[in-house]
Amino acid sequence: MLGRIFDFDAQAFDLNHYQALPDDWYIAIADVASSTQLARQGRDKDVNFVAAACVAVLQQLLESKGEPAAVQFGGDGVIAAIPADRHELARTRLAALAHWSGTQFQIPLRIGMVPVSALHQAGLPCYASLQILDDLNAFGVFLGDGIQAADDWVKQQSIWQIEPFEGELPGLEDLSCRWQPVKSHRGLVLSLIIDPVERGNPGIEALEQTVRTLLSLIADNKASPLSNLNSLRPPAIPSWTAVRRELKTPASTPSLTRVFKAYMESFILWLAWRMGGKLGKIDAHRYLNSLSRKSDYRKQAGGARMVLDLTAAEATAVEQALEAAELRGDILYGVARSDAATLTCLVGDFQADDHVHFIDGEGLGFWRASVMLKDKRITRAQKF
Helix, strand or coil, X not given: CCEEECCHHHHCCCHHHCEECCCCCEEEEEEECCHHHHHHCCCHHHHHHHHHHHHHHHHHHHCECCECCXXXXXXXXXXXXXCHHHHHHHHHHHHHHHHHHHHHHCCCEEEEEEEHHHHHHCCCCCEEEEXXXXXXXXXXXXXXXXXXXXXXXXHHCHHHECCCCCCCCCCCCCEECCCCCEECCCCEEEEXXXXXXXXXXXXXXXXXXXXXXXXXXXXXXXXXXXXXHHHCCCCCCCCHHHHHHHHCCCCCCCHHHHHHHHHHHHHHHHHHHHCCCEECCEEHHHHHHCCCCCECCEEEECCEEEEEEEXXXXXXXXXXXXXXXXXXXXXXXXXXXXXXXXXXXXEEEHHHCEEEEEEEECCCHHHHHHHHHHHHHHHHHHHC
């Protein structure tokens, strides 16, 4: 059984709340290979939707007997811990995801799986845990040098990559992207990626100290982009572009029925919100009030990944603290500013609180932060 994290502040860096992954497990990686071009074309929501689709499919595959899956959304990709008895089927699902992404969205999805045994042989540990949102929802969080290495290996070495191939994709039925970008209610949205420089426990300790310093600089209870209930207004009529994305997912239901259902669900939720929060059994206030708690705005994938709604003063203080930590040689970081956050949603039954929301900074904030971080890693490698 994987570890459990219930309190990010207290437990996210404590290895007692993680499981060291066994040799026969795998790290699965999916990554949009043309994010630069797609960002220039303004297709960030398509990229987020494809990445969230990877989460949905892998969760459906890996969750069993009430045990959540260690799968994490990364803006333009996904990372997952795959048990030994699921790795062949996971390989098939990843191949099908890449085929679907390429044919339906013309988005090339680079996919691969790295054996944990290979990472261990290179002296790169992998730790996984589950960030528990509630009884129904959780997502994966990861520590250890092997996590970043697996991502690098898949991107750089074809031996770990998987060729796209058409196949079944169960799990996409509840995926949607109907929200308009959620504007910052405090000043700006900051997308952060922070990785340790040192390997092993010293690196984790330096990472923890850096993140704790950052959290001391911000009003944490307000830092979630979804924390201001007054700014969360469900769309009465989702855009046709958003609904058309959903129609590109495989389903047995006729397209016309799916379109009608999408518009009716959105309108009823909006009407309940307009009428004060409740309409019959529909409790829009409860749904909206739980969005922040059921989002992945803070997580870890070898290092910290966060999307934070900050004041201008907080953002400046955070960037100054990151620069100081980087100058000390503790961390490398990437950061991107946005005016809003984007949401991609996996909603089973919002009335039963079965929903989770994947957050990115508008304009592919995580990807823009990763570009900065990549440049710094290259520069550092040239120096050393």
